[in-house]
Structures are given as structure tokens and as C-alpha cells.
Amino acid sequence: MECTHRPSRSPTGSRVRCRTVCRRAPVSFRASAPLWPASRSSCPSPALPVHHASAIVREHHPRGGSMLPAPLESAVNARLAALASNRIIDRIWARDHTVWQPEPAECADRLGWLTVHQQMFARLPAIAALRETLRAEGAASLLLLGMGGSSLAPEVMTSAFGPAPDALRFELLDSTDPRQLDALLARLDLAATVIAVSSKSGTTIETRSQFAFFRERLPDPHRYIVITDPGTPLEAEAHRLGIERLFLNPPDIGGRFSALSYFGLVPAILCGVDIPGMFGRLGPMARSCQDPDPAANPGAWLGAVMAEAALAGRDKLTVFLPQQVEGLGHWIEQLVAESTGKHGRGILPVEGERIGPPSVYGDDRLFVAYGPLDGLAELEASGQPVVRLPAIGPLDLAAEFFRWEFATAVAGHILGINPFDQPNVEEAKRLARRLLEGVAPEPVTPAPADVLASIRPGDYLAILAYLPRDRTTADRLERARHAFRDRLRVATTIGFGPRYLHSTGQLHKGGPNTGVFLVVEDPPSVDFPVPGEPFTFAQLEAAQARGDVAALLAHGRRVARLSLAELERLAFPA
Numbered sequence: 001m002e003c004t005h006r007p008s009r010s011p012t013g014s015r016v017r018c019r020t021v022c023r024r025a026p027v028s029f030r031a032s033a034p035l036w037p038a039s040r041s042s043c044p045s046p047a048l049p050v051h052h053a054s055a056i057v058r059e060h061h062p063r064g065g066s067m068l069p070a071p072l073e074s075a076v077n078a079r080l081a082a083l084a085s086n087r088i089i090d091r092i093w094a095r096d097h098t099v100w101q102p103e104p105a106e107c108a109d110r111l112g113w114l115t116v117h118q119q120m121f122a123r124l125p126a127i128a129a130l131r132e133t134l135r136a137e138g139a140a141s142l143l144l145l146g147m148g149g150s151s152l153a154p155e156v157m158t159s160a161f162g163p164a165p166d167a168l169r170f171e172l173l174d175s176t177d178p179r180q181l182d183a184l185l186a187r188l189d190l191a192a193t194v195i196a197v198s199s200k201s202g203t204t205i206e207t208r209s210q211f212a213f214f215r216e217r218l219p220d221p222h223r224y225i226v227i228t229d230p231g232t233p234l235e236a237e238a239h240r241l242g243i244e245r246l247f248l249n250p251p252d253i254g255g256r257f258s259a260l261s262y263f264g265l266v267p268a269i270l271c272g273v274d275i276p277g278m279f280g281r282l283g284p285m286a287r288s289c290q291d292p293d294p295a296a297n298p299g300a301w302l303g304a305v306m307a308e309a310a311l312a313g314r315d316k317l318t319v320f321l322p323q324q325v326e327g328l329g330h331w332i333e334q335l336v337a338e339s340t341g342k343h344g345r346g347i348l349p350v351e352g353e354r355i356g357p358p359s360v361y362g363d364d365r366l367f368v369a370y371g372p373l374d375g376l377a378e379l380e381a382s383g384q385p386v387v388r389l390p391a392i393g394p395l396d397l398a399a400e401f402f403r404w405e406f407a408t409a410v411a412g413h414i415l416g417i418n419p420f421d422q423p424n425v426e427e428a429k430r431l432a433r434r435l436l437e438g439v440a441p442e443p444v445t446p447a448p449a450d451v452l453a454s455i456r457p458g459d460y461l462a463i464l465a466y467l468p469r470d471r472t473t474a475d476r477l478e479r480a481r482h483a484f485r486d487r488l489r490v491a492t493t494i495g496f497g498p499r500y501l502h503s504t505g506q507l508h509k510g511g512p513n514t515g516v517f518l519v520v521e522d523p524p525s526v527d528f529p530v531p532g533e534p535f536t537f538a539q540l541e542a543a544q545a546r547g548d549v550a551a552l553l554a555h556g557r558r559v560a561r562l563s564l565a566e567l568e569r570l571a572f573p574a
């Protein structure tokens with residue numbers, strides 16, 4: 001039934017024709033009706049903003065500024081002119097896949113992120129109402145099970161906002177490490193926990209294993225929320241198990257571009273994140289990213305700088321963030337690495353490195369810094385390219401998600417790749433499955449010291465840790481990483497396995513062959529069976545580590561395996 005309510009305006013500036021109906025109709029939290037696409041048929045989404053240059057509201061979000069070496073500056077300017085003359089901004093908004101590739105597959109049907117926040121706006125009250133219902137039912141915590149794009153945005157938002165008094169406390173499991181599972185079980189009060197199972201494909205092995213694990217301990221379907229795409233095996237399973245709290249996401253959005261869809265918003269709202277407040281800042285950013293003038297468009301401009309820097313050999317995009325929102329670095333990391341790292345090209349995002357003196361950096365870096373930070377002026381003075389963006393806080397996160405999504409789309413165009421596929425992610429998964437089945441040989445790797453000795457300027461060192469992601473382990477890895485950076489003068493990254501497989505893993509295998517990989521493993525002393533499978537979590541984690549090692553070797557990458565203690569001995573030689 002078409003709604004006849006008077007049009008209203010959302011903070012994102014779009015027309016919202018039937019907010020009242022949307023609030024009332026499909027969102028009873030006991031309703032088994034999915035919120036998508038059932039609600040779409042009864043409540044059409046606001047019309048997409050058809051972009052006409054003359055109609056642009058010139059309410060610009062600040063674009064940011066930069067100190068770039070002269071050759072890079074002129075390459076960026078030439079690129080901005082080319083983007084304008086080829087009408088790239090208009091064509092992105094018109095969802096023209098030829099911006100990236102001639103064929104539409106995995107591209108034309110991946111552009112829903114441009115406007116999904118407008119569709120979501122009408123559904124925010126229903127999700128907030130669910131929070132009240134859950135609280136009234138006695139829930140105190142939300143445990144999110146999901147990998148990569150199905151969990152990073154909620155993690156960023158909840159860590160930036162912190163726990164809210166009338167909301168659920170956020171817990172995340174994006175690991176198969178049995179030590180991490182054990183620690184989680186020890187601190188969770190399952191009797192007061194609601195579990196959100198989040199997977200676009202509904203087939204991701206980590207999420208499915210975790211779901212099976214918790215179902216044995218918490219069988220009541222009423223304690224689960226499922227977020228997935230329509231028609232996935234996870235949707236079917238939710239129906240079979242009687243899980244009624246089902247959010248079916250618009251399917252035209254890839255995992256890493258899904259922050260402003262149900263995948264990001266449902267867990268965030270349940271945990272008290274101020275989404276309406278964030279949407280108030282998202283609107284100006286999304287509108288500014290419609291500006292057909294790329295030099296004034298904050299997303300297009302950033303994308304042009306990132307891509308031109310990469311083409312000039314400065315492909316280590318090093319992001320410095322204010323402490324309160326530093327989790328955003330992990331989200332940017334997945335977005336940029338998985339989107340650009342393919343066909344031998346790509347941009348390596350470097351998050352979490354502390355600012356060092358100019359002497360520890362090579363000439364392969366582009367720095368992006370939010371707000372004034374100690375040490376930036378020295379970097380600029382030393383001739384390093386620095387993009388300065390305004391200081392941000394938690395309420396800016398939605399706007400920043402959009403800025404980076406648009407920038408990544410533009411960078412993909414410039415680099416000549418499709419930023420919406422991930423052609424190499426499947427390889428490690430396939431090899432892990434074969435190892436679990438016992439039909440693949442153990443990969444043979446060189447000595448860690450030999451691999452380290454191969455590092456040259458322009459390379460990067462990736463520490464890939466199949467260890468529990470806890471503060472103590474993270475601190476030890478951070479210390480080692482900075483020691484390597486300062487001694488070898490190369491960009492460094494840390495990824496916890498298997499989490500990084502859904503983030504930088506694509507770039508490691510599909511990007512330039514400049515990575516040196518240290519895979520860190522310490523056998524866990526605790527383990528749990530994966531229900532319904534012939535393997536345990538420890539066996540799954542070990543197979544994922546070896547599967548990725550085998551995939552890296554198959555791509556001719558330099559990779560070694562070692563323990564955490566060995567890593568520290570290499571980082572701090574006597």
C-alpha cells in the first residue's frame with residue numbers, strides 16, 4: 001500500500017515520504033516478517049537524489065588540505081581535471097559500472113552504499129524500539145558474531161561512543177582462536193546476552209562455527225538476531241530455528257561498504273550509539289560527495305590523492321587518528337585494502353603506527369592525519385606528503401565512512417580496478433578447507449631471519465598473528481612492530497588471524513609483491529569442538545593460518561612462520 005503521509009526531510013536531506021508508516025508497519029520485534037524487502041514494498045525508499053549540478057546544495061563538508069611534493073601535486077591536479085571532464089562523479093551517482101569496468105558483474109549491483117543511509121533512516125526508530133524491548137527482557141549485552149565488513153563498523157562506533165547506560169554492552173567475536181573464545185565465555189553472562197549473527201553471504205566459516213558453538217549453550221531462538229542478505233543459507237537457518245528477529249539487508253552492497261546499512265546500524269543502535277546524531281553530519285558529507293567538481297568534493301579529492309600517490313610509489317597510506325576514534329583505522333584498512341589490492345596493484349593502509357621521526361620513513365608513504373597531532377609538522381617539513389583532515393569525534397564516524405567509501409570508489413577508477421570484488425579471498429579459504437580434510441601438504445617456509453633479510457625499501461612487513469586478540473598480546477605485537485619499523489624503515493602492519501583474512505588478506509595476495517609476512521602462532525592450551533564438524537576451533541584456526549601461508553607462497557610472497565617469542569627475539573636482537 002502506498003503511503004499518503006506528507007513528505008518530510010531526513011537529516012541526510014532526502015525526502016522521506018512515509019516515516020510514520022515505516023515506524024509502525026513491519027517492525028514489531030516479534031514479527032517474523034523481514035524488514036527487507038517486505039518493508040520496501042509497503043514503504044518505498046526515498047527517491048534517489050538525481051543529481052543535477054545546478055541543484056547541488058553548496059553546504060560543503062570541509063575537503064581537507066594537503067602538503068604534497070610538487071610532482072604529486074601536479075599529478076593530482078591533472079587527475080582532478082580528468083575526473084571532471086569525464087564526469088566521473090555524476091557517473092558514479094548514476095551507478096555507471098563503466099567507471100570501473102566494461103562488464104556489470106560484481107560492480108553495478110554493488111553500489112547500494114551510495115544511498116542506503118536514506119533507506120535506513122526510516123528504520124532507525126524500529127531498531128531503537130528493539131533495544132528497549134531487549135532491555136525490558138533483561139538483556140545486558142550484545143554479542144556480535146561476524147567477520148570483516150559484518151562487524152568492523154559496529155566495533156568502531158561502539159568503541160568510540162563507549163558503553164551507554166540504557167543500552168546493551170558490546171561484545172565482538174571475530175576469531176576462531178579458542179583462547180579468545182574461552183576468555184569471552186568467562187566474562188559473558190550468557191543469561192543476559194543477546195547474540196547477533198551477522199553475515200552477508202551467510203556462509204562464512206568463522207561465523208557459522210561461532211553460531212553453532214553458542215547455539216549449543218544458548219538454544220532459545222528468541223535470544224538471537226540475524227543480519228544477512230535475502231535468500232542466504234543463514235536466512236533459511238534462521239527460519240528453520242524460529243529466529244524471528246531477522247534483518248534482511250539490501251543485497252546491492254558489498255560487506256566492506258555496508259557500514260551504513262543494517263550490518264553497521266543494528267548492533268550500533270542496540271548498543272546506544274547516537275545514530276541520528278551521526279546522520280546529522282553524514283548528510284552534508286554525502287551531499288558534498290555529489291559535487292561534480294572533484295576538487296571540491298571531499299571523497300573524490302581524497303580518492304585522487306590516494307591513487308595518484310600510489311601510482312607515484314607512495315602506496316603506504318598511513319592514517320593517524322585521534323585516540324577516541326582510532327578504531328576507524330581498522331575499518332579504513334579493510335575498505336581500502338580489500339577494495340584496491342588486486343591485479344598486482346593496490347594501496348596498503350597502515351593503521352596503528354605511532355608517528356615517528358622523519359628518519360624512520362621511506363619515500364613510499366602518504367600520510368593522512370585528522371586534526372593537529374604532535375610530529376606532523378616535522379613530517380611535512382621533511383618533505384613527506386601529508387593530507388590534513390579536520391579533527392573528528394564519535395559523531396563524525398558516519399560521515400567519515402561515507403567520505404572513505406567515495407574516495408575508495410574514485411581511487412578504484414584511477415587505479416583501473418573494480419573496487420567492489422575480492423578475487424583472491426577465496427584462495428586461502430579453499431586451501432584451509434583442504435588442510436582440514438587432510439588432502440593438502442603442510443606448507444614449507446624459509447627461516448624468519450632469511451625472510452626479514454630480504455626486505456628492501458618500498459616493501460612492507462605484515463605481522464599476521466593467530467593469537468588471541470587481547471590487550472597483552474596486542475601490546476607485545478605493537479612493541480615488536482615499532483622496533484621493526486624503526487630499524488628497517490619500512491611500513492608495518494599487524495593483523496590478527498583469521499580476522500585479517502577478511503581485510504588486508506586480499507591485498508597481501510592480490511596486490512603488489514612488496515609484502516614480507518611473518519605468521520605468528522602459539523599452539524593454544526585450550527580447545528573446543530566446532531559443533532556439527534569433524535574439527536575443533538584450534539584445528540580450524542591452524543588450518544586457516546596454514547591455508548593463508550600456502551596461498552601467499554603460491555603467489556610468490558616472502559613468508560615465514562614463527563612463535564611470538566621468536567618474533568620478539570627478531571625485533572629486539574640481543
Ligand SMILES: O=P(O)(O)OC[C@H]1O[C@](O)(CO)[C@@H](O)[C@@H]1O
Binds near residue numbers: 198503
Ligand atoms: O558478511 P560475510 O559474507 O560473512 O563476509 C565477511 C567478510 O568476508 C569478506 O567477504 C571477504 O573477506 C569480506 O568482504 C566480508 O566483509
